[in-house]
Amino acid sequence: MTPDPRPSDDMATILHVDMDAFFASVEIRDDPSLVGLPVVVGGAGPRGVVAAASYPARARGIHSAMPMATARRLAPDLVIVPPRGAHYRAVSREVMEVLHTVTPEVDQVSIDEAFLDVRGARRLLGEPAHIAELLRGRIRQQVGLPSSVGVGASRAVAKIASARAKPDGLLVVPVEDTARFLAPLPVGTISGVGPRAVTELGRLGVRTVGDLLAVPPSALRRAVGPQAEALRRLAAGEDRTGLETRRVRDRSLGTERTFDIDLTDPLEIRARLTAMADEVARSLRRHDMLTRTVSIKLRRHDSRTITRSVTLDQPTASSERLREHVIALWERSREEVPRVRLAGVRAENLRRRDEGAEPLELTGRTTGWSDLEAAWDRIGDRFGQGSVHRGSQIRPAGPARPIDAGGPADSTRFSDPRGDRAVPRAQDGGLS
Ligand SMILES: [Mg+2]
Structure with missing residues (x-):
């Protein structure tokens, strides 16, 4: 095919x-x-x-x-x-x-x-x-x-x-x-809708995801707070939240992630930022680009967002260099952001690797990344x-398997051959 x-x-x-x-x-x-x-x-x-x-x-x-x-x-x-x-x-x-x-x-x-x-x-x-x-x-x-x-x-x-x-x-x-698939599922199936939210929603008569659509937005906000609009969009089949990885555009390039659960462990935050710095650096190298400005974006649990950036002496596309700068920026901001809901790494002020004369780095290389990389x-x-x-x-x-059998036009593909099974709860915390 x-x-x-x-x-x-x-x-x-x-x-x-x-x-x-x-x-x-x-x-x-x-x-x-x-x-x-x-x-x-x-x-x-x-x-x-x-x-x-x-x-x-x-x-x-x-x-x-x-x-x-x-x-x-x-x-x-x-x-x-x-x-x-x-x-x-x-x-x-x-x-x-x-x-x-x-x-x-x-x-x-x-x-x-x-x-x-x-x-x-x-x-x-x-x-x-x-x-x-x-x-x-x-x-x-x-x-x-x-x-x-x-x-x-x-x-x-x-x-x-x-x-x-x-x-x-x-x-x-x-x-x-999407909306038809979600409608009959218990609201607790949605990752992030915990037992308390399930109780609050139950008071409004909401048992299933589909029930969310019948509730006035103001009542929904009172019950579940700022997530209300996101829940409504999900129930309506309008949620398109993806990986939010961006491609080269306007000569900047970056990636960001929204976490299902706020990150508080500094080791984990560093690990995520390191992975993002590497992802951005690889992307630069793939596009034969160098960056002169590296920035990070951090959103707190209360939605306040801070950005920090640094302008480099030498343009680079080295994972190692990006990581160093990203971690240094994080170290400068970590007290302000004890709980990280979203993190992003961005390379700005880009130029083509062959564009103009690059000053020699100390190593004598002008590529901006190491041979190893x-x-x-x-x-x-x-x-x-x-x-x-x-x-x-x-x-x-x-x-x-039966569940795979439908072609792209078969709208019943989501029907569950083990239909009488309980729906696994997304928030039970265990490995499934
Ligand atoms: Mg699993």
Whole structure:
């Protein structure tokens, strides 16, 4: 099948990739004698808690965050595996590498899940649904693990869809069907609508996402505060919140992320900023551009936004240099922003690498990035091209699961073959 050369613009292109029972699945992969058994990962001691439960364990009512003692009562034959954090992180990196084979627009949000915007990958790889199946196949083949993918017009919809696709499934919600897909779901399905909001909304007679549309905006604001408009837009199928990665435009280039939960851990904030600095630097190098002004943007929990920038002596596209400046800017601002709702990194004052005479750097190089970084980019390019080639041959895959079966025009694709199942709650905090 030839990918559509003129992808339509109004297509759901946000993917939420979520590993199924991640820690437990890794342990089962590494020890096949555990297949089919109620396996949990977690501490076996008296205060142990379930960190992840295999699907056979879930069938007995065991779920993550449950005390291990309770899990033992539910399944006397329970297999308890102690967690191996470093191992899971290494496997997570392998999964994320697979995701990066289809697009650089990957926003990893936890050890086992990420959002992708595949808008730019459609010309090469085809429709988002095909890209999703391609990724699930590669994760299965190269990492040996099951994953689920939701495709939607926004992060929120993609996330709800992946939860409903589990285990080992794909669920596509076409743009035009979004409101109808969401309408019957309990409001608590929406990530960020916690138990308190569910209670408040219940007082207004709101049980389902669709009920939100019947409530006057002022009443909704009183019940849930400033999220009200976002909720209404989501319920109406108008939410288009994506990864918010921007391309070269007006000679500035940057990326920003809104976090589902405010970040407070300085290590995590630094890690996110480092990743964004690297993303921006790579983007500069891909476009053969250098930057002379680096800025960061931080939005607080109360929506106050601050920006800080620095003008460099030498233009650069080095990940290392950008990272240094971004972290220095963050260090200057961190007291003002104890809780980070949104963070962004931007390169401004851009110029082409070959534009005008660049002053020599101390090393004598004028490229603005190191040989190591250039080599890294070349490896990345080759990796990407190779996988694109493989991807184009993947097409007519074997029989799809029932949930995948609909073509793009089939608006019933979101119907759940396991329809009587409870809807997984997005905010239960466990790995699903
Ligand atoms: Mg998961």
